[in-house]
């Protein structure tokens with residue numbers, strides 16, 4: 001029965017000692033203090049242009065981020081994902097400075113503060129995010145497939161329990177990227193967790209416009225190879241248990257999972273949004289579901305005293321104020337440097353590509369050798385691919401019909417037979433998925449070679465090509 005696959009309502013009484021509740025409470029308070037600082041000071045002072053409050057989404061995200069402990073894990077989120085990133089170790093000062101266009105930190109002031117790219121050496125990285133809703137899904141699927149490639153083809157045991165986690169709101173579940181990644185993850189049984197923060201709205205549009213009845217977990221209950229977890233993201237015990245169950249399912253190589261947690265969006269979509277489309281009852285009901293007082297009620301008296309709770313809140317506020325002062329003391333990013341490192345300028349990247357994994361290409365030269373038999377272009381490409389597959393175990397080749405058929409142009413003829421299904425494989429018919437997956441694999445240190453059959457068919461992949 002479909003309902004059997006919905007694991008809901010898993011309440012427990014006392015705080016689970018397997019969680020570091022003090023750290024969780026502290027980080028939730030940090031996130032709240034950052035939101036308040038931006039809303040009350042930095043936006044009115046015009047020091048920040050784009051502000052997306054995470055109030056209401058924060059606690060559940062911090063629980064999730066606290067479980068991304070394997071350095072081979074990766075996550076990709078969206079503009080409301082800062083609490084998760086705080087849990088991964090993003091510095092408060094860097095996060096504030098980034099939104100203010102200050103130099104230094106992970107973006108050197110070149111993003112809008114909430115759209116992150118956090119290499120996180122030694123820990124789980126946050127893959128580069130995009131402002132485009134839905135763009136986060138297919139690169140994360142690529143990372144998940146790369147994890148399996150490392151394990152199965154390259155025999156790297158350190159990937160055995162690694163997972164890829166993507167975050168999206170309820171409206172993101174209507175995007176092509178979501179469905180593309182869902183197809184990839186479920187057909188390939190990848191270690192990927194889809195984390196859906198369902199606040200009932202995509203800016204002003206109710207979630208019933210994004211999926212029938214507004215509940216993506218219910219609608220996907222009978223989707224093959226997908227375990228569904230669903231519950232209340234404002235109830236600390238329930239959210240913690242569901243996060244643990246979902247993460248354990250994916251880490252345990254039982255296949256992909258989707259975890260939907262309902263949360264209130266306690267502010268407008270962004271600072272500019274007045275929420276005129278929500279009536280008073282909706283707003284009141286949302287505030288009644290604020291996870292912060294629920295977290296306090298869950299912890300005070302068992303995991304900590306009231307004065308400890310107040311102490312953490314005061315400490316968080318002071319830490320955010322110190323970080324603000326330090327961030328504002330940084331110089332403003334220079335417009336002259338805005339194009340730095342768009343192309344290679346002599347300094348190698350910190351995350352992604354084969355270089356960071358120690359791979360060094362064999363010596364080569366670019367002198368033409370006109371001797372030898374003339375061959376046509378298709379044969380030349382096939383020979384090149386053959387040569388690269390033989391020379392470098394990180395090279396993998398994929399696209400529509402490139403397996404047993406050998407491609408619609410016969411470019412890959414015989415390559416699957418020679419190198420096996422893990423390295424040369426057919427994909428689902430989804431160009432965003434082909435290119436987005438390649439992006440995630442390249443970030444994970446592989447050398448993906450995606451094939452698109454004809455130029456025209458690259459159009460659905462435009463966003464992933466541009467990103």
Ligand SMILES: Cc1ncc(C[n+]2csc(CCOP(=O)(O)OP(=O)(O)O)c2C)c(N)n1
Pocket residue numbers: 080131132133134168169170171172173197199201202203265269
């Ligand atoms: C491809 C694309 N279309 C439209 C937008 C404009 N936009 C930004 S956020 C948003 C709503 C997204 O809602 P949801 O995914 O539920 O996340 P939430 O903001 O509620 O956390 C829209 C329409 C966008 N950023 N990208």
